[in-house]
Amino acid sequence: MGRSLKIVGGEVYDPANGVNGAVREICVQDGKIVESCTGAAEIIEARNLVVMPGGVDIHTHIASPAVNAARGFRPEDHRHGLMSKRPGIRSGVGFTVPSTFATGYLYTKMGYTTVMEAANAPIGVRHTHEELIDIPILDKGIYVLMGNNEFILKYLKAGEMEKVKRYVAWLIRSLKGYGIKLVNPGGVEQWKYGKDVESLDDKVYYFDVTPRQILKALSWANESLGLPHPIHLHANRLGIPNNYLTTLETMHALDGSRLHMAHIQFHSYGGENWGGFCSKAVEIAEYINAHPNVTTDIGQVVFGDATTITADGPWQYRLYKLSKNKWYNQDIEVETGCGIVPYVYREKNYVNAIQWAIGLELFLLIRDPWRVFLSTDHPNGGPFIFYPWIIKLLMDKTFRAEMLKRVHKRVLSDTTLPKLDREYTLSEIAIISRAGPARALGLQHKGHLGIGADADIAIYPKDDDREQMFEHPVCVIKDGETVLQEGEIVGSRDGKTLFVIPPEVGEMDPEFKTEFENYYTIEYENFPIDVEDIPNPEAIPAGAAR
Amino acid sequence: MSERRFTLITGRTTKQGRSVHLGKGAREFLDEISTLQMNPKDIEVLGLQEGDQVRLSTRDGSAVVKCKKGDIPQGLVFIAYGGFVNALVGSDTQATGMPNTKGIEVEVERHG
Amino acid sequence: MAESVGVKEVKVIEGVTCPFCGVTCDDLVVHVENGKIKEVKNACVLGKDTFMHHLEGWATPRIQGKPATIDQCIDAAAEILAKAKYPLIYGLDSTELQAQRKSIELADLIGANIDHTSSVCHAPSLQAVQTVGISSCTVGEVKNRADLVIFWGCNPAEAHPRHPSRYSVTAKGLFTPKGKKDRMVIHVDVRPTPTARMADAFIQIKPNSDYEIFSALRALLKGHELDQAEVGGVAIDEWKTLLEKMKSSKFGILYWGMGLTMTRGKYLNIVALLTLTQELNRFTKFQAAPMRGHGNVVGMAQVLTWQTGFPFAVNMSRGYPRFNPGEYSVADLLAHGEVDAALILAADAIGNFPAKMAEHLRSIPMIAVDPKESETTKVATVVIPTAQAGIAAGGMAYRMDHIPLVMKKVVDSPYPSDREVLERIIAKVVAMKNGGNGAPVRAGGARG
Known part of the structure; x- marks a missing residue:
């Protein structure tokens, strides 16, 4: 029998259940939210405090070989x-x-309880699961990189869509992954001989397929397998001036299908070159506002140190040449690539300041908070520990005005940010940082405080300085146990690994083993990961085909 | 430079890697790690015969091993990793963490 | 079937991962008869001997040279470590990931220095990557694409015997269907090692000249002419020819070994090498990779990095991780006589260290955890024999390119695994600390 507790007197923000600051009692038993506790319950006094579901990060890089x-x-x-x-x-x-341990504690210290690791080469997923074991408290899931997978490219070349679907299901099942990630589809395969794709219709060397074909095929496979989360897309041309055209074309190509556009800030740039670099946030926000099939996370830039880590090898090579910083590249056989370059975002640097402004423009211009989520694409735009600072920027236009005085002056003239008066409400913050991401992930027991939900709860002080408020929760509860009290971790415990069980769509062909061993360097039998190797697994079933 | 001065290279060999599984006291292992490979001309210049005992001296220590002809350039000598190498290598790392283990100056002379 | 004398119990285990080196072959087939290994297929001679001779030279549990039980040894080990003011945990290559994970938990608990055999092997390579980065890839990329392979200061023929056939020389892949015929192989070293026999060309350089050579190649790559007629004992024209081969390859890779890490220049040799190979990407696809790995040393660097942020030479004495090669690296800690107790796990420190370092180890309380007797177990205060990882204990190992693989347990051992020994030492140390001041102290950690 687990712990019973009642959180009493707090102002509850539970937008998924239509609760917007009302004083409600939250009852917890055996790690779940219940109607009422059956026996004696511990009381947590939350008068004058704000109660929210634990935070859910839909896109972060916290554990992987990269x-x-x-x-x-x-x-x-x-x-x-x-x-x-x-x-x-x-x-x-x-x-x-x-x-790893620090990662678990630092997220918990902001009231976050669930995070999704956003980029994993299949052959490295075994490593990622081992790292996740050492990230305490949080529940975690893994997106598996597929947009440059040579088996998928080969099946596409041959027009064998059913094989694509079977292979995707096999990968997710073998690796205990949560969803499909695409990074610069086609472009990373090109990088293996030092090139990239320039457009959605460039052909990939040898395989003769285009990014457009890859996008459509994986979106189709994802939806027909009924996976809970749509394809999670790092689009082509990340970081490059004028990439907003590719971004619009990409969303248009998948018109009507569910789609998650990752770190869209990095894909909303205009200008023919770096000199003409400018914001196209208005155009991107307009498209998203008109297309309810699209969700996005921002990838907000935070000034100061960042580490850029991405499977987008060709982009990282460009950033290495631009920044002249040290450069790590690791191409992964059959699957994908990886590039790492340290970076510093500076307030007075024109491009960096515009990048910062674009993220905020997008947050403020995209009207439906259920479709735009808080992220820094950690640690690409900056570390996740600055989420409270971003929340303050969103909730406090006076603070925004102060920042606008500090950053490069062309942000004032070249973006819409100075004109945007919108201030996020607490309820909207609860949506973009927990309820919305949970819904987009198809995690029905996360991101809300309704009956049956996981008892992952964050209790914040009421503070007009919203950064202070979200940086210093009074109490954090995970699965019904108090893990943080008065700013200190008090009960480190293991989190769960969330993974999806795809439907049975047939075994791989008998010749697949031979092909696998021809191009990989490990035995076919040694590739899948036993669920027994994952200490706290939680299977999420796939839904009906869409 | 004196004809007795050489550059010592240390490293792995197949024999050393195999025989280590027999135990570090095994004759095969001890034999391999106490054998100095030299260019045949260098052996001749020093007036040695293959199998002769030689004394190796570095800044940090000395060891007596037997010499053998090897496919190695003149001026270089080679021994497989093991206790005899340890006696010749110093522990100064120049604050890098890594002792100089290859490319060490060594004096080679007949022993006994 | 009823048990009866004379009926052989025969097991054939496929897809076995070899624990010996960083090639981490995972295609071994091991035949086990009545609990004994009878045959190992697909392995190289080094791997085969690892399995076939795993019973030879077994260590025995003892304290101060006298026979003891495992329990007594664990208590004695915990006592030494709990009392130590500045202990060292070292070795950790020939074991599996879960034991490595526990060794760091122990270091955190007792405020130890923790370092592993990379420190005297490829640590300079890691330092160089920290300095300038690296353009690299997994071995499968080499198998599928490389048309130029350079082995510089490394000797796979003797140190990584199946690397050439599985990945880099005769391996056939997607764009290299003819294997060796689709590749040019060049060996650069101070002496013609057995690797020269599989190479199309051998370039013999002077010892300790690598930094100069890479710098010259970088200058030539940038279009500068050099005054010298030769660099490193090799004519400039020959270097120009090599550079042209590099630039005109479609996918080139340079593998390096301890010929660079252990000689004058240390990590700076690798910095020059890595910068050259990064800069070659202006012309073609060019990669570099270290020939790493005795045992699972790469796994130790991985888990140490994810738990502490640093790949080797970590000091926990202030309660948080600090990293400083040259100060917290094993060679310096021992040469300066700084540590007052040591736990050596799955490595023969005394057998492999320069005499002065070994001398200090002999002078302090030392615990040796190892399946086999070694120079280290001979002089250790406490010897705890364990089941050999990858043979008598399962777990995970990392290949030289950071790819993780499962190691299977193929036979039983009467001794506990490295992981179990460490878990028991941790539990004992925690109990002793609790006994000391009454405050609750947990071992900590997500899996504590």
């Missing part, structure tokens, strides 16, 4: 955030690429 490579090659980064051991708490390092 993230670990970034940690290993940035010793200079870690000295900003040393974290001491305490009884029951492991030591670690923080900042842009925190160590």
